[in-house]
Amino acid sequence: MLRRNTKQKQIVFETALRLDHPTATEVYEEVHKDHPTLGRATVFRVLKSFAAEGKLRKVILFDSGEIYDKTLDGHCHFRCTKCGKIVDVKVSMAEAERKVMEETGSAVVSSAVEFFGVCRECKGKEIS
Ligand SMILES: [Zn+2]
Ligand SMILES: [Zn+2]
Structure with a gap:
């Protein structure tokens, strides 16, 4: 179970890094192509935990809502x-x-x- 969780987190993280300033939905849609069993709720939860851990930066953009940024420094x-x-x-x-x-x-x-x-x-x- 733990191994599976770690793998899922890895997939979500790598996808978030590959996409440019994606929304959680965009990460989910990209993950879903190769890993259809990985649910939307899981992807959203994993992204939130990465933001809380400081591995991704959650940014709110004007009129497109929350996006996940791999650039962690203030910019x-x-x-x-x-x-x-x-x-x-x-x-x-x-x-x-x-x-x-x-x-x-x-x-x-x-x-x-x-x-x-x-x-x-x-x-x-x-x-x-
Ligand atoms: Zn342009
Ligand atoms: Zn940025």
Whole structure:
């Protein structure tokens, strides 16, 4: 039983790493192709436990809900409004967080910033 659990966790983890910023549903659908016996509830539960253990980062994106991120360091996201691609952007939010703390007197513990625009590939298509 334990061995089976470990294997299931491994499959879910590897799939989450392979996909780019997937939702839990996307991980489940991908896992399901090769492992039809692995249930949706299991996949969701395993993903949650990975997030709790800090092996994946759960991020809430504007209008697409929760996604699982393999990049664990704090970072921002750029999202293409044409193709929906999500790109990690290393931008320090330290300055912005300091400003928020100064202006509101609150303690900031995390931040989630998204940038929107048209990615390089989509921009190329527009011109040609
Ligand atoms: Zn694009
Ligand atoms: Zn990311």
